[in-house]
Amino acid sequence: MGTLADHIEAYIKQMLRENQGRAIELSRAQLADVFACVPSQINYVLATRFSLERGYIVESRRGGGGYIRIGRVQVEDVRQDTIELLNQIGQRLSERQMNNVLARLIDHHVLNARQAGIIRGIVQQECANIGEGKDVLRASLVRAMLLLILEQGV
Amino acid sequence: MGTLADHIEAYIKQMLRENQGRAIELSRAQLADVFACVPSQINYVLATRFSLERGYIVESRRGGGGYIRIGRVQVEDVRQDTIELLNQIGQRLSERQMNNVLARLIDHHVLNARQAGIIRGIVQQECANIGEGKDVLRASLVRAMLLLILEQGV
DNA sequence: CTAGTCAAGGTCAGGGATGGTCAGAGGAGG
């Protein structure tokens, strides 16, 4: 974890943990100050690490007294949520989307980092040998492997 | 005398040993520099010597702060012949062939009947949604799920 | 009420830093 974006991500997640997972509120300018970077860097981190796909909800308001609020999508039944997530995977799944799915499942403790790594490795290897239709194959593979884990890992 | 690829392979394995088998992280450009070769040579070594079948897992990230991470997955000797079997699955796998593979793995106690059933179900579902290339997709799916079970125990 | 001002946050295009891919040249062994 070396980049600035990684550090900011970790910092925000730490804040969330310390707040027991309830939504936190912060100032973009102040946070940028803490990390000595331009404010728009914060937007980059929010867009890439705290997207809805990854299970986060980000709200904000401009103007005087503006703020950024970050919360997690509330999930009652993790297993059910995962199944829905898998159903929402369409016919195609980009590498980026896959990473978002895996990141979210790690967050929800459906997977650990090791399992996610193995899945990524398998997908990469299988996708390497075909030209067209990587996204289609990736969608099938990810669905299949996650279903397998769900149905028999419990 | 070994080839350049052999030397790079040995070098990386040495690094892994020195790190007690924990995953190592390296820079493609730097490593290429050490061996005075083009960066893509590293990819060649990774693809040919550090594949999943050989028990390695390779992850990478591009862009600033990019890296290549190499870790090991433990594969029990008992299961090594299963890996062989998976490697023999070619680009296509008919339903009959799949059933033969699964039956054989049940015989060898690599799978139980329930697991085989789950795999069949998932494959059937995934293959139902596409027209052409069912056999190709089936080959990928079966390889992927069996690798997942082997390397991770699910 | 209106316009102006200040204080947030948002967007977007671009540049630099990595790693990935692929076709083909080059070699070593049968």
Next chain:
DNA sequence: CCTCCTCTGACCATCCCTGACCTTGACTAG
């Protein structure tokens, strides 16, 4: 020769980070 493995280089894809410019909201002077 023929084939398989190595190795290279040109071109590609992705990620991170910045800075100029834009939008929104609250407050306040007239």
